[in-house]
Amino acid sequence: MLVMSGTIGAGKTSLTHLVAEHFGSQAFYESVDDNPILPLFYKDPKKYAFLLQIYFLNKRLDSIKSTFGNDLDVLDRSIFEDSLLFHLNGDLGRATSTEVDIYDSLLTNMMQELPEAEHQKSPDLLIHINISFDTMLQRIQKRGRSFEQIDQDPALYKYYQTLNDRYTDWYANYDHSPKMQIDGDELDFVADPAARATVIQMIDEKVKSLG
Numbered sequence: 011m012l013v014m015s016g017t018i019g020a021g022k023t024s025l026t027h028l029v030a031e032h033f034g035s036q037a038f039y040e041s042v043d044d045n046p047i048l049p050l051f052y053k054d055p056k057k058y059a060f061l062l063q064i065y066f067l068n069k070r071l072d073s074i075k076s077t078f079g080n081d082l083d084v085l086d087r088s089i090f091e092d093s094l095l096f097h098l099n100g101d102l103g104r105a106t107s108t109e110v111d112i113y114d115s116l117l118t119n120m121m122q123e124l125p126e127a128e129h130q131k132s133p134d135l136l137i138h139i140n141i142s143f144d145t146m147l148q149r150i151q152k153r154g155r156s157f158e159q160i161d162q163d164p165a166l167y168k169y170y171q172t173l174n175d176r177y178t179d180w181y182a183n184y185d186h187s188p189k190m191q192i193d194g195d196e197l198d199f200v201a202d203p204a205a206r207a208t209v210i211q212m213i214d215e216k217v218k219s220l221g
């Protein structure tokens with residue numbers, strides 16, 4: 011399975027669609043609009059951070075299981091990024107250290123590969139879309155999901171900035187599968203057909219190199 015990663019507004023959903031279309035495989039999206047916990051979390055992060063992570067963990071494991079047997083199926087977000095977000099929320103005092111520890115051990119337990127299992131749960135390839143903080147802010151504003159808007163909650167500015175910063179180290183240290191990075195500022199695969207062709211070719215070559 012191929013999985014996308016990248017900050018809020020990086021373009022994971024759009025690239026998931028393009029890549030699945032290219033390979034003629036299935037795309038799996040985690041619907042944001044149908045998520046009942048997300049607006050609650052943005053309203054009261056301290057109360058809902060842990061519940062939100064458990065919700066995501068459950069959903070993402072479901073998606074992973076749906077791809078079993080189809081190496082080219084695409085997931086719009088990696089399960090491993092949730093941990094980055096939750097650690098950030100923990101550092102901001104929105105989750106206790108006990109909640110973070112329990113979450114970490116649950117994730118490790120769920121993702122453990124069992125020798126007798128027919129399919130592995132880790133992806134075959136992680137495709138990381140890197141965007142600058144400015145691009146992130148523009149995309150969040152343009153998309154206009156009300157609960158994500160900084161003018162509704164100015165504290166989100168710092169949250170987004172720290173999140174974007176942490177992605178650099180997160181990607182550098184990611185070692186659950188082969189990985190590749192797309193420069194989402196340079197290559198606007200949504201608006202620019204030439205950039206789209208370049209990105210698809212990069213992914214195609216990477217997938218071929220993995221055999």
Ligand SMILES: Nc1ncnc2c1ncn2[C@@H]1O[C@H](COP(=O)(O)OP(=O)(O)OP(=O)(O)O)[C@@H](O)[C@H]1O
Nearest residue numbers: 017018019020021022023024042066087092095158
């Ligand atoms: N583990 C998590 N913890 C807290 N919030 C999360 C988590 N995962 C996703 N979110 C929130 O869910 C919303 C959707 O995020 P996500 O990055 O998955 O999709 P997206 O912004 O639509 O991405 P893209 O534009 O790249 O398709 C954002 O508001 C994000 O903050």
